[in-house]
Amino acid sequence: MSNKIDRLDREILALLMKDANLPFTEIGKKLYISGGTVHVRMKKLRSMGIVKSANLVVDYTKLGYDISAFLGIYLDKSSLYDEVAYQLTKIKEVVGAHYTTGNYGIFVKIVCRDTKHLRQVLDKIQRINGIQRTETFISLEESVNRPIDILDDDKR
DSSP states (O other), X not given: OGGGSOHHHHHHHHHHHHOTTOOHHHHHHHHTSOHHHHHHHHHHHHHTTSOOOOOOOOOGGGGTOOEEXXXXXXXXXXXXXXXXXXXXXXXXXXXXXXXXXXXXXXXEEEEESSHHHHHHHHHHHHTSTTEEEEEEEEESOOOOOOOOOTTGGGGO
């Protein structure tokens, strides 16, 4: 699919990946094109499935969620992935889940208010059929959270 997008598409994406609040008219000014062109390009990128959504980045700690943790989940069988992943979507504190290689079948990110809340969430997760056991890693600080530089691909 990347061969169906050009440098201008990548420049639009790069600006929006840094700040999804940028109005199309502002993007147009920065790239010397019209806001309408940006709109048409974004519509194309959405229809191609390249742009799935725009997300709001929230500081969970300021909302009372003081713990971010990662969970390595060991599955009874890898064939249970779809069902376990579906059950994880029902737990609101699960904010990310990845099917992985290595020791864990699934690697999950959760946010909780405190250690008591964390324990309650872990209990919910560990009761899901197909989960053999879990390993928890509490995040002390996130040092990097950024989009990839998609404009650098053109330099190859």
